[in-house]
Amino acid sequence: MGLGLALALLVAPEDADQGISQRIFYLHVPIALTAYFCFGLGAWKALLYLWRGEERHDLESYVAVHQGTIFGSLTLITGSIWAKASWGVWWTWSSNQLVLFLVLFLFYCAYFMLRFSLEEGARRARSSAVYALFGVVLIPVSFLAIRLAEDFIHPTVFTREGPQMSGTMFAAFCAMWLAVTLLAYVLYRVELVGKRLSTQLRELAEALR
Amino acid sequence: MIRARGLEKRYGQKRVLHGLDVELPRAGFLLVTGPNGSGKTTLLRVLAGLAAPTRGALTVEVDRARLGFLAHEPLVYRELTALENLDLFGRLYRVPERRERIGRLLERFGLWEARSERVSSYSRGMAQRLGLCRALLHEPELLLLDEPYAALDEEGARLLDRELEALAGARTLVVATHEPRRLETLATARLALG
Amino acid sequence: MTYLADVAALARKDLRVALRARDTLPAMLLFVLATLVVFHFALPARADDAAAYGLLWVAIVFTVLLGLTRAWVPEHEHGVLDSLVLAPCDRSAIWLGKTLATLAFLLAAQAVALPVFVLLYAPLDGAALAGTVLADLGLCAVGSLLAAMAAAGRARELLLPLLLLPLAIPLVVGGVGAAISPAEERYLLFLVLYDGVFAVLSWASFEYVVTE
Numbered sequence: 001m002g003l004g005l006a007l008a009l010l011v012a013p014e015d016a017d018q019g020i021s022q023r024i025f026y027l028h029v030p031i032a033l034t035a036y037f038c039f040g041l042g043a044w045k046a047l048l049y050l051w052r053g054e055e056r057h058d059l060e061s062y063v064a065v066h067q068g069t070i071f072g073s074l075t076l077i078t079g080s081i082w083a084k085a086s087w088g089v090w091w092t093w094s095s096n097q098l099v100l101f102l103v104l105f106l107f108y109c110a111y112f113m114l115r116f117s118l119e120e121g122a123r124r125a126r127s128s129a130v131y132a133l134f135g136v137v138l139i140p141v142s143f144l145a146i147r148l149a150e151d152f153i154h155p156t157v158f159t160r161e162g163p164q165m166s167g168t169m170f171a172a173f174c175a176m177w178l179a180v181t182l183l184a185y186v187l188y189r190v191e192l193v194g195k196r197l198s199t200q201l202r203e204l205a206e207a208l209r
Numbered sequence: 210m211i212r213a214r215g216l217e218k219r220y221g222q223k224r225v226l227h228g229l230d231v232e233l234p235r236a237g238f239l240l241v242t243g244p245n246g247s248g249k250t251t252l253l254r255v256l257a258g259l260a261a262p263t264r265g266a267l268t269v270e271v272d273r274a275r276l277g278f279l280a281h282e283p284l285v286y287r288e289l290t291a292l293e294n295l296d297l298f299g300r301l302y303r304v305p306e307r308r309e310r311i312g313r314l315l316e317r318f319g320l321w322e323a324r325s326e327r328v329s330s331y332s333r334g335m336a337q338r339l340g341l342c343r344a345l346l347h348e349p350e351l352l353l354l355d356e357p358y359a360a361l362d363e364e365g366a367r368l369l370d371r372e373l374e375a376l377a378g379a380r381t382l383v384v385a386t387h388e389p390r391r392l393e394t395l396a397t398a399r400l401a402l403g
Numbered sequence: 404m405t406y407l408a409d410v411a412a413l414a415r416k417d418l419r420v421a422l423r424a425r426d427t428l429p430a431m432l433l434f435v436l437a438t439l440v441v442f443h444f445a446l447p448a449r450a451d452d453a454a455a456y457g458l459l460w461v462a463i464v465f466t467v468l469l470g471l472t473r474a475w476v477p478e479h480e481h482g483v484l485d486s487l488v489l490a491p492c493d494r495s496a497i498w499l500g501k502t503l504a505t506l507a508f509l510l511a512a513q514a515v516a517l518p519v520f521v522l523l524y525a526p527l528d529g530a531a532l533a534g535t536v537l538a539d540l541g542l543c544a545v546g547s548l549l550a551a552m553a554a555a556g557r558a559r560e561l562l563l564p565l566l567l568l569p570l571a572i573p574l575v576v577g578g579v580g581a582a583i584s585p586a587e588e589r590y591l592l593f594l595v596l597y598d599g600v601f602a603v604l605s606w607a608s609f610e611y612v613v614t615e
Contacts, residue, residue: 110566134545282481
C-alpha cells in the first residue's frame, strides 16, 4: 500500500506540466472527493446504527466523519493554495467548491461539539447518527444554495479553469485519486482499531474494578 | 408480565446493570431495593421503555398505553395547573370520561382545592402527588414507581400506602425504594441490587 | 386523526407554558428590535438596501435560537419530556407540536419586527414576506430537532447555535434572495425544497433523538 502511495505521489508531479497550480489540482480534487466519500460513509454507518442498533456502527460513523473532517480541512487548505497560485488571493467566494467545504467544515465541527457535550451512551450515538444524516443531505442543498447565492453575494470575478487533461495526465490524476483514497482508508482503519483498543482497555479496567 | 434475562445497561464504559434476571407474573408486586447508585432508577427506566438495554432479553407484556411511571420528579409541567396537566395527559392517553376521572383522582389525593393553581406554587409533596395522579390516570396495568416515598409528604405517603394496598394483587407493580419496610407485606417478589 | 389531536394538545401545551413563563415572547421581540437598532450603527453610511436585508436575516436566525432554547430547556430541566415519551402518542407529534408553537412565536415577533424594519431601512414586497414565512418554517423545523438534541447535554445554549447555523445558511440565502433578487421564484422554490426535505427528515428522526 505504501508503495502504491509513493508511486502515485511521484507519478503525478512528473506528468503535471504547469507549476504549482496544476499540481495542487491533482491533490485538491482527490482530497475533496475523498472527503465527500468519508461523509457519505459516515452517514451510511449512521443509518446502519439507527436501523440495527449495533454499537460498532456508531464508532465507525464517528471515525468516518472524523476522517471526512480532516480531509475537508485539507481540501480547504489545498484549495486556498490553488487560489493563491491561480488568482493571487488566499480566498475567493466565487469558488463554489471552496464555499461548500467551508459550510460543511462548520457543520461537521459542530458534530464534534455535539459528541463532546453529550454523555457517552445510546443517546449520544443516536443524536450523532441523526446529525450525520443531516450532513449528507446538506451537501446537495448547500451546493444549490451557494449556486443561487452567486447572483447577489459576490460577482464572479475569477473564472474557474478546470485543467484540460490529456490521456497521461488523466491517468496520473486517477492514480493520485486512488492513492488519496487508500490513504484515507488506511487512516480510517488505523483510527478505528485504535479507538476499539482503547474502548476494550477501558472495559477491562471497568470490569476489574 | 415481565421477563428479563441477562439484562445489562451500559453508559459508555460505565456498567449500571449487570446481567439481571427478572421474572414477574401478572398482578405480582416486585420490590427493588439497593443503595443509591445501585441502578434502581436505571432498571425502572429500562422496564418502562425509556432506555433500551445494552444487552439481554426483555419482554414487557404491556404497551405504553397501559404503563404508568413515577420518577423522582413528578414529571408535570410547572407552568400549568393540575387540571391542565392531567387534561393533557388524559388526552394523550385517550382516557375515557376524562373530566370525571381527573376530578376523582384529584379528590382522592387531596388536590381538588388546588386544582386551578399552577404547579409552581405547590409544595414538593403536592407536586409529587400530582405526579402520582398522572401515573394512575389511565389505569395502567403495570405501574413502575421509582422511590415514590422520597418526595412525598406525610399525607401523600399515607395516600400512597392506601393506593398500593388497593392495587396490589389487582395490577402488576414494581416499586424501587430504599425503605422496604412499609411494603414488605405486600411484595410477592424481591430484587436486591448493588 | 388522533395524531393531529395529539399534535394540537401538545402545541397548546407548549404555547401555554411559554406564554405563562412570560419570558419567551417578550425576549424574542425585544431582541429582534434591539438588533435592528444596532444594525443602524453597524452599517456603513453608503451601504445599500441589500445589506440591510442580510442583517435582517441574521437577526431572525438569532431570534429563533433564543426561542428554541427557551422551548426545550424546561422539558429537560425536570425530565418532563420523559412523561411525553412514555405516552402512547407518536414521538414525532412532540416535535411537531413544539415546532408549531415556536413558529407561532416567531411569526408573532416578526409581525412587529418586520414593519419596524420597513420603517427604518427598506421595503419588503410580497415575495420577501413569502420567503420569510417559508424560511421561518425551515428554521423552526430543523431547529426544534437540534434544540432537543442539544438540550440533553451540557452547554446547551452554546451548542444550539453551532448546530443550527450551518443548516441555516441555505435558508438565509433563500430569504435574502427572495427579498432582493428579481428572479424570486427560484429562491421561493428553493425554500420550499429545503422545507420539504428537512422537515420530513426532522419529523422522521425525532423519535431517535428522544429515546435511548
